[in-house]
Amino acid sequence: xxxxxxIREARPDEFDRLGGLMVAxxxxxxxxxxxxxxxxxxxxxxxxxxxxERPATQLLVAVEGGGLLGGVxxxxxxxx
Numbered sequence: 001x002x003x004x005x006x007i008r009e010a011r012p013d014e015f016d017r018l019g020g021l022m023v024a025x026x027x028x029x030x031x032x033x034x035x036x037x038x039x040x041x042x043x044x045x046x047x048x049x050x051x052x053e054r055p056a057t058q059l060l061v062a063v064e065g066g067g068l069l070g071g072v073x074x075x076x077x078x079x080x
Contacts, residue, residue, distance in 0.1 A: 005064040015049025
């Protein structure tokens with residue numbers, strides 16, 4: 001069925017791809033600061049897989065077939 005995708009926890013082999021995707025998206029948002037103005041933020045995005053190591057935190061991805069569509073970090077405890 002066209003347009004069907006799944007949301008699940010990211011796998012470690014997807015972390016680098018997801019980080020690259022997030023950097024590409026955020027760096028092209030109109031009016032959003034680029035890597036030269038927010039280097040620490042973009043470094044965090046590049047290494048987004050590290051977020052999955054935190055307690056009460058999940059790194060979720062949307063996938064369709066073998067393609068990675070996007071991701072989100074879910075904090076079940078905002079103290080994290």
